[in-house]
Amino acid sequence: MLKKLLQDRVYSLGITIALICLVASILFPANFPTFENVSQVMLNLSIDTIVAVGMMLLLISGAFDLSVGSVVAFSGGLAANLMYFHNLPVPLAILAGLSSAILIGWVNGYLIAYQGVNPMIQTLAMMGIVRGGALLVAGAGIQNLPYWYNAIGQSKLLGIQMPVWYMLLIVAILSFLVNKTVFFRRYYYIGGNEKAAHLSGIRVKQMKLYGFILSAALAGIAGILLSSRLGAAMSTLGRGMELRVITAVILGGASLSGGVGKIPGALLGAMFMGIIANIMVIARVSGLWQDIILGIILIFAVWLDLFVQKRSLHQNFFRPIWKKESSKELGKAELVE
Amino acid sequence: MKRLSTVLYTTCLTGLLVACELPPRQHSGEKQTADIIRTSASTEVDPNEEYVMVTTAINMPMYVNHDQAAFKKWGAARGVKVSVLGPAEWDVPAQIETIEQVIATRPAGLLINGTDPGITQAINKAVAAGIPTVVYDSDIPGSRRHAFLGTDWYQIGQMQGEEMVKLIGGKGKIAYMGILGLTNMEQGFQGLLDVIKKYPEIEVVGKFDDKANVETAAKLTSDLLAAHPDLSGICGFDSNSGPGMALAVKEAGKAGKVKITTVDWEPEHLQLVQEGVIQMLAGQKRELFTWYGAQFLFDMVHSTNKLSANDAQIGITNIPHTINTGLIKITKENVGQFLKR
Incomplete structure (x- = not known):
């Protein structure tokens, strides 16, 4: 039973997080296990997690998007610019911000899937273009945003700020879709073996396009939430987020070669990093050391996970999920299509 | 059965909407210091009293050599604990996250580098939590910070x-x-x-x-x-x-x-x-930002200069509101003096 649980990164990471929380609660009983601190940690990781969910889906399909951090800055910046300088109503400004994100995702997806541009080059170039765009629309920062815009990210439900609830909702919806629908499960087949997926009748290009659009749309939502939470749009928002999010997703069970990963893994990966960062703040570890310590812990965590999996599952070590699917199930999926 | 579940869903949804708490509206004429500031009745220094500086790009040589060095020197001179926290890169959202996490640990005072107006909400959160809060380097005019020291x-x-x-x-x-x-x-x-x-x-x-x-x-x-x-x-x-x-x-x-x-x-x-x-x-004059910034926090915590029977109640603080530390013009004529320092 335990062996089976440890084989799954979601469970093994969940157990690791629980152990870390236990140790932190013993070491810092006055500061760590408080409602205020825990809700703050969840709030801090909510934006990264929303972006990580999109990145997880992309990585399952064997691709990744480096422009997500810039999209976060641009979508929030554009919405803020339209509300502040052009008096556009809040819903329309949000719609414009989200539409811009979807458009960016479509351009990325189209050029990668249909024109064969390398995903790293395409999204790296897009990262620069969109960051420049964010600088144009947000300039030196836009403050004093409308009350109802700020309310989206600053309201509380049961004492917890709304971005945490949005994050949980997005994780729940995407987990359900990826687990239960044939449409989303095709990403595993694409990530596992793109050629085989194509030969089995899956519209790989179209699916890839949708993947980039969904990832950018989630980054757009994250951008709106972040700017409303801060009550300000900044061109520097989301800087470095892409690598942070990819790290969280890999930690959560995805592989750069595609085919594996689960949506809750994105949340757990972000939680792991967020909790470690929080403990370092509580322990007053200087920022000079935080990156070094976080890096060492990440390497150790991934190594430990590999070690446990290697010990308990010689045969199925890192075997992509699509291979575990029975041919009967794959056939059923294609029949539905 | 179907009707029952509809009623249940509607009740849950209504309950959640009622439980939803909107953020307070901010008015321009808002009282500056209506919050209860955590002060000590004693002028004695508690060695566990902790003052925290939160900045961004924490390893930038200019910050390390001037801001942080002066802050640590002040802590040693006063006999209190000082901590310097923040991200290694120039990352304003990460600075905000650090501020919010530090608030939960209730330090005696918070010294915040005013990197961007986007940190306004975090500063206001610290003030609302009753933590004396001083901003240095660049002012955050829309915030409820207790004092600012820096350059124009x-x-x-x-x-x-x-x-x-x-x-x-x-x-x-x-x-x-x-x-x-x-x-x-x-x-x-x-x-x-x-x-x-x-x-x-x-x-x-x-x-x-x-x-x-x-x-x-x-x-x-x-x-x-x-x-x-x-x-x-x-x-x-x-x-x-x-x-x-x-x-x-x-x-x-x-x-x-x-x-x-x-x-x-x-x-x-x-x-x-x-x-x-x-x-x-x-x-x-960066050393002055953090030395005097920390001293202002200390003076607030210890009510060094009491201006009324209850300063907080009538919305005043016992420290300066805004300090411009001025600029130094260094040219070939006077550079020798700075090199000898």
């Missing part, structure tokens, strides 16, 4: 503009660089442009983003020198602009011919002034 960035731009006009004789091509999009730097750029626009014979050939990176500043400068061989001067606005611009000008063999004014006075900057590569530094 518009004046930094003006100082550079006036010196550049003198250095190039009121005519020629100039360019300027820094971190684009940062509020304080944009104010500095504006100060520079407001001076330059009075001189129609000066042409501004561009505004560039060196991303606070020496290599980027050097590359931009060498490209500028290639595109405009008759470039008369360049102004820099972040700590790494000066060394980068100086490197490119030296490599092009134009040291002293292309005039350079920039900010900050790290040993590298001072050396370049002495060599005659940089003509003027607009220096900030």
Whole structure:
């Protein structure tokens, strides 16, 4: 039973997080296990997690998007610019911000899937273009945003700020879709073996396009939430987020070669990093050391996970999920299509 | 059954909507210090009393050598605990996250680097939590901070503009660089442009983003020198602009011919002034930001100067509201004094 649980990164990471929380609660009983601190940690990781969910889906399909951090800055910046300088109503400004994100995702997806541009080059170039765009629309920062815009990210439900609830909702919806629908499960087949997926009748290009659009749309939502939470749009928002999010997703069970990963893994990966960062703040570890310590812990965590999996599952070590699917199930999926 | 589940769903949804708590509306005339500030009745120093500085780009030499060094020196002199926290990179959202996490640990006082107006909410959260909060470097005017100490960035731009006009004789091509999009730097750029626009014979050939990176500043400068061989001067606005611009000008063999004014006075900057590569530094008195900032927090916590029977109740603080620490103009004439320090 335990062996089976440890084989799954979601469970093994969940157990690791629980152990870390236990140790932190013993070491810092006055500061760590408080409602205020825990809700703050969840709030801090909510934006990264929303972006990580999109990145997880992309990585399952064997691709990744480096422009997500810039999209976060641009979508929030554009919405803020339209509300502040052009008096556009809040819903329309949000719609414009989200539409811009979807458009960016479509351009990325189209050029990668249909024109064969390398995903790293395409999204790296897009990262620069969109960051420049964010600088144009947000300039030196836009403050004093409308009350109802700020309310989206600053309201509380049961004492917890709304971005945490949005994050949980997005994780729940995407987990359900990826687990239960044939449409989303095709990403595993694409990530596992793109050629085989194509030969089995899956519209790989179209699916890839949708993947980039969904990832950018989630980054757009994250951008709106972040700017409303801060009550300000900044061109520097989301800087470095892409690598942070990819790290969280890999930690959560995805592989750069595609085919594996689960949506809750994105949340757990972000939680792991967020909790470690929080403990370092509580322990007053200087920022000079935080990156070094976080890096060492990440390497150790991934190594430990590999070690446990290697010990308990010689045969199925890192075997992509699509291979575990029975041919009967794959056939059923294609029949539905 | 179906009707029952509909009723249940509706009840749950209504319950959630009722439980939803909207953020407070902010009014311009809001009382500044209505919160209960956690103060100590005793003037005695508790060695566990902790003051926390939260900044961004925590390992930037300028921050380490000036801000953090003075803050730690103050802590040792006062016999209290001091901690310096924040992300290693220039990452404002990560600074906000750090502030919010520190609030939950209830330090005696918070000293915050005013990196961007986006940190307003976090500052207000600290004030609402009753933590004495002082902002340094750049002001966050929309926030409810208790005090601010720092430099007026518009004046930094003006100082550079006036010196550049003198250095190039009121005519020629100039360019300027820094971190684009940062509020304080944009104010500095504006100060520079407001001076330059009075001189129609000066042409501004561009505004560039060196991303606070020496290599980027050097590359931009060498490209500028290639595109405009008759470039008369360049102004820099972040700590790494000066060394980068100086490197490119030296490599092009134009040291002293292309005039350079920039900010900050790290040993590298001072050396370049002495060599005659940089003509003027607009220096900030950064040690004063954090030394006096921490002292203000201490004075609030210990009610050092009580102005009324209950300062907080009537909405006043016992520390200055805004302090402009002023600028230091460093040129070849006085650089020796700073190098000897």
